[in-house]
Amino acid sequence: MWVPILLICSLPVSGALWAEKYLSGVVGRAITIDCYYEAKYRSHTKYWCHGWTLQCSVLVETNGQHRRSGRVSIADNPEEGIFTVTMEDVHSRDTGRYSCGITTPGANPMFSVYLQVSNAEQTTTQSMNTVNFKNKENHQSKSYLIWSVGRWLLFALLGICTISINWFMRESKKPEELSSQLGP
Template structure:
């Protein structure tokens, strides 16, 4: 009589009590949201995944399924068949949402596989919480998670799905290729650092203190090298052409000033004006010195000498030869 039940007992034994691995108790502040990972056995990859709400499994109600999305937006579910984890999210939490929920996998000929979760929604600070549930890092780098707690007992531990089959918790050590350290020097905060990250370090983790857990998802990206090219513009310095007038004699300061103005490209003086000024100054100077030497015989050394100089107008390129008086 008992033979017909043997296959059923064998199947139940194969399913086992660890067919779904998830958290047991989480706390959230009202107005926030919570995402919870549910790891399942490989045999259930193609099965429908669900979130059920209710204190008892016999009376709970499915609020969202992978084949029936929630219309209200309060609940959502996604299934990563490669990692064999489906994630349920509850949004816009209120104190009245404090209750029990179930991660479940639908089975057609056998009872559904499920795992119970206690959700506590607090109007004040939750008993255990993190600043954000989703963080990212880079291969070879590190990430830091602050696990805040109030009034809970026990040491803070950091847990990961080691090998994807069960939670492995450490106070310090290695999980999924990353080194874990916990700094508890700040009151009511445990600072968890995962260093020497590897791509395989990506996944779900838990802050765990006593019977409370808070899920955190870590995504590790490959380190990319960026080449930065700095262009230094070449400044072209235009060196103005300098025309040097080398007179063969000393001329008056007035003549020198006028010659300088003539040579300047910014001076619009006409060459004829400069010539007239130079001639006038030369005659005036000769007249004055001739008057000073009246009644005296001039020797060859006292004779008036005119030496030619060239004055170039930079604009017109006109060259004028002028005889300038040079006192003996």
């Protein structure tokens, strides 16, 4: 019974890491992605991977220093809580899901980004559903707050259910014990 409770409480909070959800790039050009993170992750290793699950393929990672791997580079700015990924000379085959990630002892916080690479520059000034994260104080989304409070409420509810079931089981045994003591 306690295993699900512990698993729920160990899940990363969804607001720990964020970026633009959808990006668009042009074949042959570079694209830059800013991944924002909470201050508690300043000393952790950050990475950029292809895919959106924990089994994604890490393309580049950093432990605070600028790193490059092929066409992809990463730089961390702990004071600002941002790590920046640059993919150079993008191709249409680069279209797909990628993730910003932070290595932690528990479950790694990750944020999924969809990159669309096309042959022509798009006419819109913003990519699909982009969000302006210039003001870091306003980044806290409703889902972050709901999950932060909700998981502890869920934890309390599961605890109350466990205690109630134990109490009910004890109370239901009492009439049987009384009848066995009184005899037939």
